C-alpha cells in the first residue's frame with residue numbers, strides 16, 4: 001500500500017513537472033520522449049493503479065495529508081451558479097427551488113426534448129365575469145376579460161391545463177414557452193364558459209381550468225351542464241373544496257380537511273370523470289396540515305390568491321414573512337412545498353404584468369445560456385456516471 005502511494009506521488013510529481021514545462025519558459029531537462037506521450041503513459045498507469053487499489057484504500061489510510069487521486073479528482077466539478085433572480089419581483093418575494101436532487105434538475109433542464117430555459121407560466125385567477133357593470137372588487141367586465149385574453153394571445157401566450165402545468169413544474173415537460181393557466185373559480189352555468197372562453201378554445205385551442213365547488217346543494221343542472229363541457233375536454237375541472245366558504249388552515253380539524261380535499265376528488269370524479277390534481281385553495285387559505293393532507297390524497301399542485309409573479313421550472317416566488325404593506329398575502333415559505341402554494345395574478349391586474357412576465361422569461365433564458373457550459377460540465381463530471389448522458393434531441 002505504502003509503495004503504491006509512493007508511486008502515485010512520484011507520478012504526480014512527474015505530471016507536475018511536465019505541465020510546468022508546458023506552461024512556463026523555464027528550461028527543462030532534455031528528453032528523447034514526447035512529453036504528451038509521457039503524460040498519457042503516466043495517466044494510464046495512475047488509472048490502472050487506482051482501479052486495482054481504490055476499493056481497498058479506506059479514506060483515513062494515508063499517513064500524510066496528500067489526497068489520494070481518483071479518476072474524478074482529475075476533473076474538479078465547477079461551482080454551480082445560483083438560480084435566476086428577478087429585480088422585477090417584490091423584494092420580499094424570493095424565487096424558491098423545490099427539486100433537491102441537482103442532477104435530476106440539470107438533466108431535465110438541459111434535455112432538448114423538454115421545455116427550454118426561460119419557459120414561463122402566468123397563472124390568472126378569475127372569479128366573476130359580469131356582462132353588466134362591475135360592482136364588486138373580485139369582478140371583471142366581459143370586455144376587460146376579452147381584452148386580457150386577446151392581449152395574452154397577442155404577446156405569444158398559450159393556455160395550458162393543470163395536468164400540463166404539473167408535468168412542466170415537476171419535470172420540465174414541454175409546454176409553450178409563454179404559457180398561461182386561466183383559473184376560473186367557483187360554480188358557473190355552461191353559458192359562462194361559452195360566452196367568455198369558448199371563442200378562445202375554438203380559435204386557439206385554449207383550455208380554462210375551473211376550480212369547482214363540490215357542494216351538496218349544487219343544482220343538478222349545474223352538474224349536468226358542466227359535465228357536458230367536461231366531455232368536450234376544454235374545461236379542466238379541478239378542486240375548490242366542498243363547503244368552500246370556510247377556508248382551510250392549520251386550525252381546521254382533520255375531518256374538515258378531508259371533507260374539503262377528498263370531497264372535491266369524489267365530486268369531480270363522479271360528475272366529470274377526471275381525478276383532480278390541483279387544489280385551488282378556497283378563500284386563499286392553506287397551511288402545513290392542509291398541504292400535507294392534500295399531498296397524501298395525491299394532489300400535485302395548489303394555488304393561493306397571492307399575486308407574487310409567474311412560475312418557471314424549479315422556480316416559484318414565495319415569501320417567509322408577513323408583509324405589513326400587503327397584509328392579505330399569506331406567507332407560504334413555512335409550508336415548504338412551493339408546488340402546493342403557487343401564486344396567481346388577479347384578472348384585473350394580470351394585463352399590466354404581461355410585459356414583466358415576458359421579461360422574466362427572457363432574462364431567465366439568457367441567464368441559463370450564460371451558465372450552460374458550467375452546468376453541463378458539472379453534470380458531465382458529477383451526474384453522467386450515474387444518471388447517464390443528457391438525452392439527445394429526438395428525431
Ligand SMILES: [Zn+2]
Nearest residue numbers: 185186282283
Ligand atoms: Zn372560491
